Amino acid sequence: MIDIPNINTDRLTLRAPRAEDVPAFAAFYASDAARFVGGPMTEAETWRYLCQVIGHWGMRGYGRWIVTLRDDDAPIGLVGLHNPLDWPEAEVGWYIWSGIGKGYAVEAGKAARAHAYDTLGWTTVVSMIAHGNDASVGVATSMGAQREEDYQHPVYGAMGVYRHPGPEALA
């Protein structure tokens, strides 16, 4: 019903969110681990949020994918290109809730960043990271991103801005 492209990496598949992903997504958003990415949320809020993830694809033409292992369709994270109305510019974002510590966020984040540069023709992209989310800063750093001046979000407050190397630097 909406044409969201699939991407495969060495170990992962990035695909469109579906209704079957709600339980795993809701479990993550009910947990303390979601505190850096807008959580915790109720199940009702989580369902609407996953709808918004899909709607973002409609409104922007790009968005975030559900991440799975290549040989297992179970959702393990949400990674992709994100630019809601109150973001200063488009970001590549990630959260992985299963299989942490295996480099999945970096692998999926690089695939999303490559999609932004190679398919969408972007010349720059940032990652917006809540203060204290050290794991996410580690992912951004592994991807070569460098911190810039904070962005003051109207609801979330100060957020770290990490700018990724551009397409020429990665070529």
Add this chain to the structure above:
Amino acid sequence: MISLTGTPTLQTERLTLRAPQPQDADAFIAFFASKRSQFVGGPMTERQAWNFFGTEFGHWMMRGFGMFTVTRHGDDTPLGIVGHWYPRTWPEREVGWVLFDPASEGQGIAFEAAKACIAHAWDTLKWDTIVSYIDHGNDASVALAKRLGATLDKDALPTKPEDPCYVYRHHRGTFA
């Protein structure tokens, strides 16, 4: 932009009901940022309304049905949203209606669109019951529900236990 495809279009005497498209976002956001939305979840900030439009869009993918954008034949200007709404944790499936601009009221547009959506729910979606959830104080919507033949169901659950609302239940065959 990426469009919803494979979604139905409903035609009535005067109206075309189609799936929401990105170009509807501005009218949707303006409505939900205004006081006119006080009985349907608003008013909200523009960022919330933008996200809510995304929810409308994604609802189609998650449920296979959703709210239509209402337009006149031959004019794609969005007049409002009318259709089928069933977010997770709601007790029942709803037919709901919103007209963005007061200038569109008083012409039977919401009635005509809702009537088509009720028929679609019975005949195509094969729902076995249909309700409309209406906030207390939304007299215009209560009047429309009654005009559609719906009756107040005092035993039905509201969408949120802590937030009472009217639940109007529709009846098959009203327009047969």
